[in-house]
Amino acid sequence: MHTSICMTIPASSNAVLKHCLNPFLGNFLPLNPCKPLRKTASVTTTKALLSSSKETVLKDFHERRALKIISGLQNFDRDNVASVVTAADKGGATHVDIACDPDLVKLAISLTSLPVCVSSVDPAAFSAAVEAGALMVEIGNYDSFYDTGVVFSTEQILKLTKETRSILPSVTLSVTVPHTLSLPDQVKLAEILEKEGVDIIQTEGGKCSTPSKSGVLGLIEKATPTLAAAYSISRAVKIPVTCASGLSAVTAPMAITAGAAGVVSNTHIHKISDINLLVWL
Template identity: 85%
Template sequence: MHSSICLPVSSPSNTALKQSLSPFLGNFLPSKPYAPLKRRACLTTTKALLSTTKEAVLKDFHERRALKIISGLQNFDRDNVASVVTAADKGGATHVDIACDPELVKLAISLTSLPVCVSSVDPAAFSAAVEAGALMVEIGNYDSFYDSGVVFSPEQILKLTKETRNLLPSVTLSVTVPHTLSLPDQVKLAELLEREGADIIQTEGGKCSTPSKSGVLGLIEKATPTLAAAYSISRAVRIPVMCASGLSAVTAPMAITAGAAGVGVGSAVNKLNDVIAMVAEVRSIAESLSTASDRQTASKERSLKL
């Protein structure tokens, strides 16, 4: 737990705690500094805050409509990150995922009130990003490592998860299960991650998929590995599963049908040339998810009537 969260609200460096920026922090902040309060009272308040914040961050997952837009674990281009965050905000996303850098976090929260997630494979790097205002951390988005021949084993991922949970016991934690494992091994790792305190399991697979067709058929082929992982893992764990990597407006609804509680979209947005095109793509995906959610709700209502 970081005592820095108890700094005076008026501190210029405490951007993440401005009441006007993040609805996830609520109205718990007093107008006067915490300095006169005892540390124990401060920690109790902080613990309650983080618990409430986690519930808010996970709300869209529990409602099976989360849409996280990913700028890239190794993307430190401020202009591109700003465009991706703006597109997520204007296009109807529920979360945004950026590289684990405090300055990028400050940039992001100046542009959106959406929960900011930071991705890294270095647990020690998360603390500064959380202090800067990140409300969620992600061990994963490994795609950028595969080109260099770097592959993460289940043992490594479990170790990273334990370290992160020890450092940040109350922060929302998402962990990606690598597609390099067989489906049964992905399921086994997901179950172990749930026991270690992960709040969300993220799937992947777009990097290894090489579609043989163009158009809609190609988009479905591209998403097949991550859809298969979401289907299998969502039936083995109780925590939400986020289907990510290789998804589009065509396949995002399929992820929800397969059992995912949300979808993560990266290159379909962050590789576009301008923010207008990015907003249009995010909006298209968000609308496709909304349509899928409406259909599922209608189907459940019909079943209840019968």
């Protein structure tokens, strides 16, 4: 039996997102910057718009109802990305997460009014994507790197985070805590990331879990690492925590119960045959 997870995005949220689609292009700078009073007013307006945009992006996370759909950090196939974004939009997702590419961002925002997040491990690449319309950036979605034997240390994650924050101090930032770290080290890293100004912590674990059982027991086994991380980290930080990788219709509700503010999916969205539903196969 197929189970669907659907969420409705209020029209007011979409309106705000469209209005604040990209405050980083300079559209809100004064026409005559030589006049101090106009410049001050413009700076104030820009900060207000940035704050409004960020608040809107984080709203579903704070309400613990976020559903972010990922097309893949290294997926630059326009047709595939378009299909994933369309399915996410029609199915009731709250956010879409795509590869960090300005052209893909423009494609995504032409298909949906949902907040577009871009994923990368190259902080320098984020600016162009944000200028193209991305409202959120993610350091994470490491699955494709694990396949080649590449793992990320605590020091590397912190370095990437600091670089990203120095480049984009006001953009919503999510950082994935690698499952390759021990659980205590994941918690410690999450606490440091919160102090560095990260807005969302994402957990993972699907790649490191090989279920010994089939059926429901196997699904629970596969989700155990990310659920354990969500439970532990959500009790150590005040910012939202999301669960990614290894989840199913059986374990997604468990993620919320464990303390997650939302769930992230990239495996099953590619198998959707009806774009009106986000189906967990």
